Amino acid sequence: MEARNKPNVLNMLTNRNTVGGELADIFEANGVDNYEEALGVSDLRSKEKLSKKVIAKANELLGGRNGLSQYLIDFQNKYLEDKPHFIESYKNAKRSFTILKKALPMLKGEFNEGYDVLDDILDFFDADNENEIIHNSIDEAALFRKQNGVEPDHIHLSAWLRRGEIEFNRIILPDYDEAALKNWIDSKEWLTKITDPAYFKSLPDLFRTFGVGLVYVPFLPKTVYGAVRWYGNKPLVEISDREKDLATCWYTLFHELGHVILHKNTNIFEGETFDPKRRGSNMERQANAFASRYLFNGDSLRIAIFDRMRKNVFMTANNLSEEFGVNTIFTSYWLRKAQYNPTMQRHISIDFLDGY
Structure with a gap:
């Protein structure tokens, strides 16, 4: 990733699909339009939690697929379970960047393939993690x-x-x-x-x-x-x-x-x-x-x-x-x-x- 478009520390939670995002992808993959209006939900992709009623309605719109409702419930639960860990990891990474950013003058622009600037610093030091x-x-x-x-x-x-x-x-x-x-x-x-x-x-x-x-x-x-x-x-x-x-x-x-x-x-x-x-x-x-x-x-x-x-x-x-x-x-x-x-x-x- 080019340095000018790269965050200092990437919040990895932003790379995780919410249950709303997952459902929107399923709708679009199956050619279903106007799904937000049909569900009565705005900005579906941002939703981290959907009610059983909405999930059931979504399954109905998709033709009543066997196991879809449970898949979405499990997906939602996993996201909500992982979210606090991602938030804590992000906070720790930001603290590490505050310490390690002093190394940036030595990178000379040569280490820029990481997903964020902190990852570039890890590449420079040939390290697996910040603590190392x-x-x-x-x-x-x-x-x-x-x-x-x-x-x-x-x-x-x-x-x-x-x-x-x-x-x-x-x-x-x-x-x-x-x-x-x-x-x-x-x-x-x-x-x-x-x-x-x-x-x-x-x-x-x-x-x-x-x-x-x-x-x-x-x-x-x-x-x-x-x-x-x-x-x-x-x-x-x-x-x-x-x-x-x-x-x-x-x-x-x-x-x-x-x-x-x-x-x-x-x-x-x-x-x-x-x-x-x-x-x-x-x-x-x-x-x-x-x-x-x-x-x-x-x-x-x-x-x-x-x-x-x-x-x-x-x-x-x-x-x-x-x-x-x-x-x-x-x-x-x-x-x-x-x-x-x-x-x-x-x-x-x-x-x-x-x-x-």
């Missing part, structure tokens, strides 16, 4: 909470992860080639294009040759910078455009690559980038050190910025770049993190909104 989605999202949120110490929006998180999984499954990957990935990292060929958003966006094609599924998915509130998951010994590296900042995206990418190389077959949900105020796990510290080594020439830049800020020492991104041999987008990145004249720091915009 909600329970799975709570489990994913628990892992996020354990790794990051903060509470995510569990539906946003689950939808963001699901979109990454869908995109990953569309990629035809060779076997994971860790040596090729390491060679690309160590070659630092990327360093000459570090300020080019178009180059960053082209990296998924390159990473395919390494057997790595690099997927970019727009950020959803209260979720992640990035995530690493493994499928059949092949890594899915999913990056969000949180902060819409190229330097942040580079840091997130290298942080996740640290996990790929150092923590093989471990699923990671990245709630925060390097925050010196948070005590992360040993794996997080290792991934931070990995990213810092390649992007910032170690941790000296960050330490110096926070130390000089406490001492009220004047700093500029250009001067720090020369002193530490780090590109200005990263010295600006750390000056912003330290809230040192943040509006004066260089910022290169990037987003992953194409196709959404």
